[in-house]
Amino acid sequence: MSTLIAAEGLGHGYHDEWLFKNLTLGINPGQRVALVGINGAGKSTLLKLLAERFSPLEGKIVKNKSVKIGFLDQEPSFPEGYSISDFIFSLENKQQQLIKEYEELIEDPNPDENTLNRLYEELSEHNAWEYEHEIKTILSRMGINHLQQKISTLSGGQKKRLALAKLLIEDPEIYVLDEPTNHLDIDTIEWLEKLLTSGNKTILLVTHDRYFLDNVCNTIVELDRGKIYNYNGNYAFFLEKKSEREAADESTFQKNKNLLKKELEWMRRMPAARTVKSQSRINSFYDLEEKTKQRSDNQKVTLNVKMSRQGNKILELNHIGQTFDDKKIIDDFSYVFKRGDRIGLAGKNGTGKSTLLNIITGFLKPEKGNVDVGDTTVYGYYKQGGLAFNEKERVIDIVKSDAEYIKMADGQTISASALLTLFLFPPKKQHGMVEKLSGGEKKRLHLMKVLMQNPNFLILDEPTNDLDIDTLNVLEEFLENFPGVLILVSHDRYLLDKMSEQLFIMEGNGGVSIYNGNYSEYRISLDNAKDIPLPKAKTQEPNTSTKESKKLTFKEQKELDEIEETVAEKENEIEELTKSMANIDSVDYKKIQEKASQIEALNVDLENIMQRWVELSDRAGN
Template identity: 55%
Template sequence: MSILSTEQVSHSYNDKWLFTDLHFALQKGDRVALVGINGTGKSTLLKILAETVIPNKGRVVKEKGLRVGYLPQDPDFSDLKTINDFIYSAENEQQQLIKEYEEMIDNQDVNSKKFQDLTDKLTALNAWEYENNIKTILNRFQIKNFNQKIESLSGGQKKRLALAKLLIDEPDIYILDEPTNHLDIETIEWLEKLLTTGSKTVLLVSHDRYFLDNICTEIRELDKGSIYLYKGNYAYFLEKKAEREANDILAADKARNLWRKELDWMRRQPQARGTKAKARIESFYDLEERSKGPRQKDQVELSVKVSRQGNKILELEEVGFAVADKTIINSFTYTFKKGDRIGLAGKNGSGKTTFLNLITGALSPTQGKIDVGETTKYGYYKQEGLQARPDERVLDVVKNIADFIEMKNGEVITASQLLTKFLFPPEKQFGLVNKLSGGERKRLQLMRVLMANPNFLILDEPSNDLDIDTLNVLEDFLEQYPGILILVSHDRYLLDKLTDQLFIFTGDGEVVIYNGNYADFKLEQEELNKKVEKKVEKPKPVIEKKQKLSYKEQREFESLETEIAELEEQIAELTTTLSNTTDHVELQKIAEEIEKHKESLDAKSERWLTLAEFA
């Protein structure tokens, strides 16, 4: 039985119908990926299901009391000032109590009775585990300063904050629009486990193929206003989609042959027609529509010349970078070779962007030497996106670099012709850059990078906001790209397909070189973890056999019995004191003292057992 569905929903955008009389339903426990080319209405359908957009026709039906959590591509934080205001919902009693508890802990002057009343309420509502879950999620997304102004956050930080809040609220349905954007790989893998734990109901749009395969059990394609359902992973979807399109072409060919015959009949018919003739005429127009077949999709064309590359490309010798007392990169040495295809891996903030800024000259190292070859020509696709003035036209942005561009086959084309190859028709070329969608801006940015004919290409998160079809074309281009490639991406599929070496940023300044792609590295790490888990306990220290204890050891053995008894008594007393204390500062002190006594007790007990063998 459906818990969320549409009833004959129709919606248009810019006088164009995205879909009409659409039926889309989710049952409890469904984990569905919604796919389709840019402009088909995927994000609009998510907004309609989340009831943030009202459809032109039809309605959304949902189970009574159903809580829907929606993550948009660009979260809206209007009327909210700080992170604290957003995280703790006013209508959620548990969250408000946890918020009050956190504020009390930070406050030096706390009323002990008020604090005790608050902790009693939290206990009564079983909110302590919930508080721990909240902290786990916030720490995972590196959200620590709750008083920070939301307006000061970057786009990526806002997206992570919105996702963290959705996970904290634990809705009945998770509707997620590009949830992996701005997340590092470790966080994506953690998110996969969270979304597949229990019987969560998930509907998502994502370009990350591994994420789709690991989360979803069903793919639904939105194509020309219709939904096509595929039970299986993304690879299965691609296979069956190709079969469906091939069948559509065959059906269109058959319809076209029949249409030609019917067209001859139509031309020979008199003006006055009977009922049977009218039915045949209606069939003719239906046949005419089917004979057109599937439309050819416009596709980006990537074919640019690569500048000649000399023997010396880029040499790093003991390169380091530090800010104040923090070392970002520590004494890294590497000589780039022809054919290098390197992926950068590591958590957000571990130094990947700093490394890219160092090798491209945007930053100077605080130690070591960077030597760039004379023929090395960088192409740097930056994560922060295209920088352009609000009054700049699309064509002007390209002409600022060059009026003419040489292609791989030696052909020289105009800036306008290149834009057309990148799916920017004339009406778009003369439009303003700030009118472009996020995906179009990314496509334009990629074009600007490639038209400079680089032989050392750096791509920092290229998959963000690019549709899967454009990504597929980019992958094909990069597989044949003869220059040096450095790829920073949370998309594990891209890393596996395009790189054969990793620079792993550990977060403490070290950069580890790993020969292999991300899948190789992950498999190796899992095997190491299994070996560690098999070690049940550390082997006991080997003690040389002797007949009896020395006089000194005998005295130590006797004193240990007394010391152990005293420690056990002290721990019991402290535990009693702890249960009767309401001052949170004193609570912390007592807890730390108990922990120290327990550590001492463990050490003395182990020593006593060792000596007891010879007593």
């Protein structure tokens, strides 16, 4: 199989520090590769090098000149003064230019009839109608509707979706995608999964979304301490093989460490005779010393900050109402928060999730109703947009501006520097400027500042954006043990499934519905609702029908008597499955989905049994 693109002896770094050296990687046609690694490992840099956005300091990128690469940056840039239409439609593509002219014309309330007829004919002549439908579908899915709108007026999320839409329309030979699911709602992510896995697309992507990774990719490449490791399989397979590799690395490191100790003793003996020592053994010593220095312990972010005491009264929303531009965002919503509430906030983009969060936290006063906050409630609000850090400020000074010392869950008080170390910011990074941090490291710093407040009411708005998977696993472990109230907004279906026990569904028309269960259970219930046929219209029974015909038969009476026992059995099964889900390992999300499906099926059975009970009970009472 011919390689489409390859990196040979690649080396790159910033600020006099190498991210990687002598790195080799090849991508074949039809391969869908996920690039994983901790924040700051160099994933985004590697993507940009492969997409030929700039040249490496060492090595080269090899590909056929005719191979077209489509690149989605984390923060895409656009030509000055462009409209959406200018950006989307390529001047070199005749079909696209016809579609552009047609789409712009039909946006006009009074289109010129002659021009419209000409475009109909030309679009048919160039077989562009199917292509026009594909383009409109992509733009609609990305929430792009007004082609004449200037790009400069779009939000950061809208710009990311616009850049992704253009790439999907161009359909290049190689897709290079940096966090493609950021700023997409879950419905759009599921649509994107199907699109990327159709045909024989070649893809290299960085994503934190484990469901998306498993559903799209067939190869995982890990970038770890400047080296590449390949895994042909899904995320669970990658974790298994990675743990085996790390165990082997640890064994090798300990052997090298013991050998280095012996060699050091040999080097220290008879220093005056150093020149007559075996030169090859001396060289081996320095090589061994270098290998041992390069190895760093597999550290994990530590999240164990103290939670503030929580009283009986936490937060009450009383008949909340909010509109923007005459559109109802929230209409008469009430809820009393209880200890241990774990709520996922779901809904399409633009349905008002951030508005509700701002009302809850007091950043926005509702037009109607009131918010009653308990005296002991302490918010921790991790916002989607992140914090506006001063790029020229030192990392440690940003933390010290909040507190010099921080109380931990075990009662200990530690310094700002020690806390930064627990969050994987070594002394060198602590005293460096914020501008030198990667996007993911800035997000980790933001998360740390939120947790420093010792909140008992934690709100996480898209916490998975730009965080590496290792940090997400630790965050999940922290959240599982967090005793306070949690509200989670995330397009990461795995995180929603694992962390929420209840959903607030923003319906888009002002309504906020409450669903008891996690996201997978909710989606299954929606799918099941679609499959249930509508009830037939009831017809009036003839007057000749007697009451005797409605009486229960012996078999039906026996069925009614046994239903109560059946209901209890079903409820016990649901309870046992729910308990077992809590004990499933956080990375085994397929098993979580399987359990959720079983629970949903049991709930459907239980509902049918209860309907039958109502029917039989009514007849028995006649």
